[in-house]
Amino acid sequence: MNTAITTSRRATARDWGGLGVLVLALLLISVDATVLDIAVPAISAHLAPTTPQLLWIIDVYSFVLAGLLVTMGALGDRIGRRRLLLIGAVGFGLASAVAAWSVTPEMLIAARVLQGIAGATLMPATLGLIRAMFTDPRQRTIAIAVWSAMAGGGAALGPLLGGWLLEHFWWGSVFLINLPVMLALVALGPILVPESRDPNPGRFDLISAGLSMLALVPVVYAIKEIAAHGIDLAMIGIAALGVVAGVLFVRRQRALADPMLDLRLFALPRFRTAVLTNLLSVFALAGVLFFGSQYLQLVLGRSPLDAGLLLLPGMLASMVAALASAWLVRMWRPGLVLGAALVVAAIGASLFALLSADPAGGVWPFVAGFLLVGTGVGVALTISSDMVVGSAPAERAGAAAAVSETAYEAGVALGVAILGSVVMAVFRHGLDVSSVPQDRLAPARESLGGAVETARQLPEHVGAALLDSAHTAFVSGLHVAAIATALILLSVGCYAARASTAPVRVNDESAERNSDHPRVGADH
Secondary structure, eight states: OOOOOOOOOOOOHHHHHHHHHHHHHHHHHHHHHHHHHHHHHHHHHHHOOOHHHHHHHHHHHHHHHHHHHHHHHHHHHHHOHHHHHHHHHHHHHHHHHHHHTOOSHHHHHHHHHHHHHHHHHHHHHHHHHHHHHOOSHHHHHHHHHHHHHHHHHHHHHHHHHHHHHHHHSOTTHHHHTHHHHHHHHHHHHHHHSOOOOOSSOOOOOHHHHHHHHHHHHHHHHHHHHHHHHOOOHHHHHHHHHHHHHHHHHHHHHHHOSSOSSOGGGGGSHHHHHHHHHHHHHHHHHHHHHHHHHHIIIIISOOOHHHHHHHHHHHHHHHHHHHHHHHHHHHHSOHHHHHHHHHHHHHHHHHHGGGOOSOTTSOSHHHHHHHHHHHHHHHHHHHHHHHHHHHHSOGGGHHHHHHHHHHHHHHHHHHHHHHHHHHHHHHHHHHOOOTTSOGGGHHHHHHOHHHHHHHHHHSOHHHHHHHHHHHHHHHHHHHHHHHHHHHHHHHHHHHHHHHHHHSOOOHHHHHHHHHHTSOOTTTTO
């Protein structure tokens, strides 16, 4: 590893302009991650995909993205992060055009695969370039706060923009919104974003690239399938394949002189804490978003647009909190701020235990709870991302950023899968189907949406009883998941706060010196 000392310098106006270009790439990804959800009914109506095809249209993007993040982060360190960013932007734009004008489900699935490949180049490249452009720790924290706020803003904008587009245009328009952003990125990137790469990258190891994808894709796939359909031996076998590939990947990285992922980074307490925090913060947020939207629409009977508007305060709070985190770490140690943010998110998650199954009930516990979760997660994601890239040497910034993004993707998958399994287990146990005809049992027990649809097809008194039971059982599951989420966030918050005040061991100090970067927040 190159251990030349990286000097700190103040960012120029060009650097701040370059940051604006980089957040365009992030906006491209974050909007696309949420805008598709609202377009699913329209896609189903026009392309008539089978159920497995529809699941692949939704999920294949995240499978490919998660599998390629580490590889693309290491590739950017070698060929140049700006070059990879621009290649990815063009690829994402072209894939979006193919998706918009798809005429068959298979064509749309192929386009989503291409979007996943291109998306995997954008996320680690943006964080890696921020690490290279902003070497002053305080300015880098502000830059990452802006980066994180745009991620939250894009996620909030996605459903609202998608709803407006679907009211005025055809379903493919939700993909075409990527094209103007891509054109601006390609035009301004070469002017405002400087190139950066590892000066001594070593050989690119194809075997490591294959093992990293083989480790992540089967695990993410198995988690999602188990969440949707329950535990299955085939899925356990697929997950085991991913675990074995992961073990082989780690062993190979330890043996290589120039590893794709430098495992010595995990010797840094702040790096470990940041990665864990990143994963579990997104775990909580993903679960809340996934089940919160179902609660608002299927239990309270709100329209998709109303549901999006009720989610908006929490999303906006996440943006504001991300920007405020740059100021907070000037007053307190980053680890303490991180711990406090997770405690705030835990309090928010606990408010979901007050949700009512009565459609006439108020929405204040949901809005207040999501507001606190958004605030805490906004701060936590910003500081953890800053700690990850700040702990890594500049020449390995892309690979370090890829670890952060992989933790993010894993958190999304685990949040939906684990919390989903908890909610659905309680739902199926508490659902009263004693009056439901035998041929309608399976769809009624499959999900809350299935129970609602089944209730509409039954005689009024039977349907009303099923609907009431479904609402009560689903909300009971939400209460259990909310308490579990709050306890997890509280535990990680205490761990982060304790880790920030723990004495640094000799081995950790050596690892910090090898990272070629002062401890994150040491100058605050």
